[in-house]
Every structure is written in structure tokens, then in C-alpha cells.
Amino acid sequence: MIVTRFAPSPTGYLHLGHAFAAKFAYAMARAKRGRFLLRLEDIDQGRARPEFAEAILEDLHWLAFRWDGPVLAQSSRFEAYRAALARLDSDGLLYPCFCTRTQIADEIARAIEAPHGPEGPHYPGTCKQHSSEERTERIAAGAAYALRLDAQKAARRVGPLAFHEEGMGPEGEHGVISVDPTLFGDVVLARKDTPASYHLAVVVDDAFQGVTLVTRGNDLFSATHVQRVLQALLGLEEPAYAHHKLILGPDGKKFSKRDQSVTLKGLREAGKTPNDIFEILEK
Secondary structure, three states, X not given: OOEEEEOOOOOOOOEHHHHHHHHHHHHHHHHOOOEEEEEEOOOOOOOOOHHHHHHHHHHHHHOOOOOOOOOEEHHHOHHHHHHHHHHHHHOOOEEEEOOOHHHHHHHHHHOOOOOEEOOEEOOOOXXXXXXXXXXXXXXXXXXXXXXXXXXHHHHXXXXXXXXXXXXXXXXXXXXXXXOOOOXXXXXXXXXXXXXXXXXXXXXXXXXXXOOOEEEEEHHHOOHHHHHXXXXXXXXXXXXXXXXXXXXXXXXXXXXXXXXXXXXXXXXXXXXXXXXXXXXXXXX
């Protein structure tokens, strides 16, 4: 059975881009009599708000989307993320990084040629050189740190990987896509104030919910590389992927939650109907 999910963050009101993503996932599931799940990615407790979570449910009901089973909130899943991190750590694939953003920027600026990924220059690996004794001392002293994945070790551990793309990536990608395990470098998987990064939380939760088809905008196409690595390292089932086009504003940019003129709440209050919304999305 096909299982899709819509997983917005309750850090603002849903906009037209979200409506398209929900419609895409919903249609993929219902076309094959599958299941459509709803997950609230509220792991950022500093920005997530209950009123936005309630508004998400209201907007989806207004558009006549109905999900199967209870809503899953990431804020209820912290123990699962800690367990995943503990497994990666026990396999020697994580290391603490004590660098500030300023220090990282300075290191990159001094580098003659810094490798780049989809999110910019790779972390230069400064803290990877610390001894276990130095790491233990700094943590015991209360130093703030993030946990990074050692991408080179991870690449050697997983070997050749691929993912199945059933949608249409940003360059028209379709079919079996080879994975580059080091595409993002040594990514952060957790911070002191955030128990799991997006990359870690999404693979753990997709496996937990039995998602078989991950649908999302093609701006997240490259994220699939690091997420496939994490799935392989954690022994999780591999879903297929269907990346879709983005709904852009007149300026060619993605919609923002700050722009109330394109939020579903704002459009509803302006007199738009669900049919009006779907007609906009079809253009």
C-alpha cells in the first residue's frame, strides 16, 4: 500500500505552496487507495506555536483533505531521535563540533579551496581532529557543541547507494539516482537546543510511520542524498521519492509565511473558496 505524508512546520500559516504540496501527496495516495498521513514538524520549539498547528488543521479541513490516523508531532519523538544518535555514535560516525558560525566562516575564508555543497561551503572538519580526551574535557566543562556526521566514514560504511525518483527533480531527474554520500559534507545532526536536525528527524519519522513515498518540493531534491545515507546507516526501510515543482510568486521566488496575501487563512478571509485555491494551483 502506498503511504504518503504532508509534514508542515507550525511556525506560520500555510500558504499556496503548502497547499500544492498537500494536494500532490494527497492525490498520489488516493489515486492508489493508499494512506495519507499528517505530521507536524515542530522540532524547533523556539518557533513552533500551538495557534499555527491549529491553523494547519483548519486549513486542511477547509480544503477537504482528510488524513489517516492521528497527527504525529515531532515534539513527541525526541527519545527516538536520541536513540538514532546513540546508534550512530556507537558506530563511531559522530563527533562533537564546538565551532561557532563565525569560526567556521573564518576557517573557510582561510582555505585555498573549500568544497561546496547545496547549502554552501562544507564544514572544514576543524573539530574532527580533536582527541577523545579533549572532547570529553570540553563537554564536561559545559562547552556548547553540535553533533556532526563524519561523511567520509559514513560513505565507506554504506558503499554505493541510490534512490528511486518517481516525480521530476529540478533538472528533470527521474528513475534510479546515484547517491553522493559526501554531498553535504559533515552535516549537523543535532544541537544542544535542537535534539535532531531535519535530515535525521525526517528519516526516523518516515520509517516509524511506514511512509513508502516521500513527496516534496524539488528544492529538497539534494537532501535525499544525505537522507539515504542515514537510512542505510540506521537500517531503515527505503521509501521512493516524488519531487514536484514549486509554486512561485510573481517575482519568481518561493512564497513566504510572512506574506499574508498568499496564506490560506488570508485568502479565505478575503473571500476565496477552496475551488478558487485549486484553480490558482492549476495555473
